[in-house]
Amino acid sequence: MTEPRQIVFVIDDDPAIREALDSLLRSxxxxxxxxxxxxxxxxxxxxxxxxxxVLDVRLPGKSGMDFHKEIAQSxxxxxxxxxxxxxxxPMSVQAMKTGAIDFLAKPFREQDLLDAxxxxxxxxxxxxxxxxxxxxxxxxxxxxxxxxxxVVARVVKGLLNKQIAGELGVSEITVxxxxxxxMRKMQANSLAELIRMAAQLGL
Amino acid sequence: xxxxLRLPGLGNSTLLTVSLVLLAAVIFLADTVTNLEIAVAVxxxxxxxxxxxxxxxxxxxxxxxxCMALTLLSFFLTRAGSMSAGVVNCAISLAAIxxxxxxxxxxxxxxxxxxxxxxxxxxxxxVTVLGELTASIAHELNQPLAAIVINGNAALRxxxxxxxxxxxxxKAAERIVRDANRASALIARLRASTKRTSAKSIWSDVNQMVxxxxxxxxxxxxxxxxxxxxxxxxxxPQVEVDAVQIQQVILNLIVxxxxxxxxxxxxxxxxxxxxxxxxxxxxxxxxxxSGRGLNGVQxxxxxxxxxxxxxxxxxxxxxxxxxxxxxxxxRIWAEPGVPGxxxxxxxxxxxxxxxVMLSSTRKPNR
Numbered sequence: 001m002t003e004p005r006q007i008v009f010v011i012d013d014d015p016a017i018r019e020a021l022d023s024l025l026r027s028x029x030x031x032x033x034x035x036x037x038x039x040x041x042x043x044x045x046x047x048x049x050x051x052x053x054v055l056d057v058r059l060p061g062k063s064g065m066d067f068h069k070e071i072a073q074s075x076x077x078x079x080x081x082x083x084x085x086x087x088x089x090p091m092s093v094q095a096m097k098t099g100a101i102d103f104l105a106k107p108f109r110e111q112d113l114l115d116a117x118x119x120x121x122x123x124x125x126x127x128x129x130x131x132x133x134x135x136x137x138x139x140x141x142x143x144x145x146x147x148x149x150x151v152v153a154r155v156v157k158g159l160l161n162k163q164i165a166g167e168l169g170v171s172e173i174t175v176x177x178x179x180x181x182x183m184r185k186m187q188a189n190s191l192a193e194l195i196r197m198a199a200q201l202g203l
Numbered sequence: 204x205x206x207x208l209r210l211p212g213l214g215n216s217t218l219l220t221v222s223l224v225l226l227a228a229v230i231f232l233a234d235t236v237t238n239l240e241i242a243v244a245v246x247x248x249x250x251x252x253x254x255x256x257x258x259x260x261x262x263x264x265x266x267x268x269x270c271m272a273l274t275l276l277s278f279f280l281t282r283a284g285s286m287s288a289g290v291v292n293c294a295i296s297l298a299a300i301x302x303x304x305x306x307x308x309x310x311x312x313x314x315x316x317x318x319x320x321x322x323x324x325x326x327x328x329x330v331t332v333l334g335e336l337t338a339s340i341a342h343e344l345n346q347p348l349a350a351i352v353i354n355g356n357a358a359l360r361x362x363x364x365x366x367x368x369x370x371x372x373x374k375a376a377e378r379i380v381r382d383a384n385r386a387s388a389l390i391a392r393l394r395a396s397t398k399r400t401s402a403k404s405i406w407s408d409v410n411q412m413v414x415x416x417x418x419x420x421x422x423x424x425x426x427x428x429x430x431x432x433x434x435x436x437x438x439x440p441q442v443e444v445d446a447v448q449i450q451q452v453i454l455n456l457i458v459x460x461x462x463x464x465x466x467x468x469x470x471x472x473x474x475x476x477x478x479x480x481x482x483x484x485x486x487x488x489x490x491x492x493s494g495r496g497l498n499g500v501q502x503x504x505x506x507x508x509x510x511x512x513x514x515x516x517x518x519x520x521x522x523x524x525x526x527x528x529x530x531x532x533x534r535i536w537a538e539p540g541v542p543g544x545x546x547x548x549x550x551x552x553x554x555x556x557x558x559v560m561l562s563s564t565r566k567p568n569r
Contacts, residue, residue: 014346016382020353023375027360027368058342085345106349110356 004031006049006121011035011064012056012083017106021054024110030117038062050128052101052120054113057084057091065094072099077127079120083108137201140186148182151175155182155191156198219257223250223266227273235277239289244274244296248303255307257425267304271297318422340393347386354378404531406554407446409478409486410435416453417476420461427465429472431457436479440553442486444531449551452524452535456490456547459520463494463545481550485533489548497537497545505537524549 008030010021018034025032035041037060041053053071057064068080082095083104092103101123102116144152147170154164161179165172188194227250234243247270254266278293358375361368413433424431442449457476464472477489497505504510506525521535528535528549535549 014350016347016350016378016385017353019378020350020357020375020382023371023378024353024357024360027357027364027371085342085349106345107352108349110353 004047004049006125007031007033007047007051008117008121009033009035009041009046009051009053009078011038011041011053011059011067013037013059014056017056024113025117028114036060038064038067050121050125052079052081052117052124054081054083054117057082058086065091068095068098068100079123079127081113081116081120083113134200137186137197141201143185144182147174148178148185151178152182152186152194152198153203155179156195156203216257219253223253226250227270231273231277234274235280237281237283239278239281239284239286239292241284242292242296244270244277244293245299247271247274247296247300251300251304252307255304255311260308260312263304263308267300270300274300315426318426343389344386347382347389350382351379351386354382404443404445406441406443407449408441409439409449409488409551412446412450413453413476413478413488416450416457419454420457423458423461424474427461427472429461429464429474431461432473432475434475434477436477439478439480439486440484442531442551443554444551448527449531452527452549453488453490455520455524456488456549459547460490460492460494460545463492463496480553484553485550486553487548487550489546491540491544491546493540493544496543497539502537506535 008025010018010025010032012018012021012034013036015036018036022032022034033044035044039061055064055068059067064082064084068082071078071080077099080100081102081104082092082100083106084091085106095103101120102112104112104116141149147168150168151164154167159167161172161175165175168175183194186194186197188197227247230243230246230250237243250270251263251267254263258266274293274296278289281289354375358372358379361372361375413435417431417433420431423429453476457474460474464474471493473493475491477491479487479489481487505512506521510522525535528551531551533549533551535547537545537547540546
């Protein structure tokens with residue numbers, strides 16, 4: 001079996017629902033891991049690939065609602081789709097406010113679930129891409145020395161080389177050299193790209 | 204088959220008034236003709252105590268005041284005896300009447316509050332239990348139903364694949380069957396728990412059941428000033444039923460009727476319970492009221508669960524009544540009353556003569 005590209009986690013205490021969801025999701029080519037409780041899910045290893053969680057509200061031990069709040073507040077935010085056998089409006093509003101992709105009342109249309117899963121995986125992919133990019137940019141930024149950093153900070157503010165030289169008390173040539181070095185280290189091909197990177201890094 | 208007429212509770216309020224006035228007159232006469240040393244006026248407390256049971260607060264105060272006035276009047280009319288003893292006796296009588304009226308009214312008010320609280324508590328408990336029951340049943344049933352739907356969709360998708368995965372589709376179909384059986388077992392279990400599993404069918408007398416039920420609503424009728432009459436056919440064949448359940452039905456219909464007349468502004472607040480023999484030899488119990496009637500009520504829905512015409516009704520009473528009556532092989536129906544109000548009735552298959560004779564040794568002779 002090849003390593004999955006993406007994965008759907010399911011937490012539901014009802015074994016019949018787990019089996020059914022496992023079969024349905026596999027039938028459309030998705031990789032699935034099912035769990036009977038939040039505890040089991042936390043104990044299991046999670047591969048570092050795009051994933052999402054289909055979470056039942058009523059669970060033994062920690063409820064799905066509480067676990068969803070925890071996930072939403074944690075660093076590695078995993079997109080969540082809530083489902084319940086006795087959904088009501090306040091509950092679904094709460095779930096959406098906490099950031100759920102969708103809130104499905106059982107029995108639901110399978111297409112609704114599949115659409116929600118697709119959206120959730122897409123969202124996770126995007127989050128992962130952004131996180132990965134940010135990590136690379138941070139690593140690049142770490143290679144800049146203090147002089148180069150000072151220059152970059154002023155370049156993105158829109159100051160001219162001459163003005164930067166004046167502010168830092170160095171020659172214009174030095175500013176040009178440091179600027180070129182910074183562009184090379186950050187792998188920025190243009191000033192516009194450098195500014196975008198700075199914005200991503202929150203400089 | 205001669206109908207017996209009975210007037211329980213407050214139906215005879217004029218009779219009551221007449222006897223109270225008579226009693227007061229006797230006491231007044233005795234008080235006036237005897238000399239001042241004899242305190243006959245103390246017996247007025249009897250009138251006060253009787254009136255507290257049947258009259259409302261302001262009328263009881265009026266009665267007590269009347270008694271006190273009579274006491275004073277006869278004091279002035281009495282000629283014989285020692286004046287000082289007369290004054291003391293008169294004062295004691297007045298104090299006794301006043302204190303009795305005060306204490307009796309306080310007790311009656313406390314009883315009314317307690318009754319009110321009990322009714323409310325019973326209603327709340329019923330609603331809460333039913334609400335929780337429904338929610339948990341809904342959830343229990345929803346799980347297998349959801350699994351069936353998902354498995355069905357999965358099976359379709361496995362079959363639609365290129366090539367179709369028959370093995371997976373078959374497994375999904377097997378799970379559908381299993382989950383459907385699970386849902387149906389759940390329903391069977393539910394039905395068994397609500398069905399009359401512990402019901403004991405015994406030969407019973409419908410008239411006796413009606414009279415037993417009336418004792419339960421006695422305080423309700425006098426509190427709401429409703430005249431509750433019965434016309435019970437003598438000579439009715441017995442029915443083979445679970446008496447407790449049928450009594451529940453009778454109670455439910457009477458309570459509904461009482462609520463209907465209490466809610467109306469009409470002068471006449473009449474509820475009448477009639478028993479008799481139907482055309483095809485079945486025992487029929489009819490409860491008619493002079494209440495607001497069934498105008499605009501969906502007659503074909505009135506026995507459905509959760510259908511209600513009352514603002515705080517549950518819509519379960521008539522549904523439960525129907526299931527009880529039908530499980531006894533009977534029928535329940537509603538029709539507009541004549542001239543107004545509503546009539547609810549149910550029938551029960553009557554036993555044959557042989558059965559009646561067999562069972563007659565078991566039932567207490569009335």
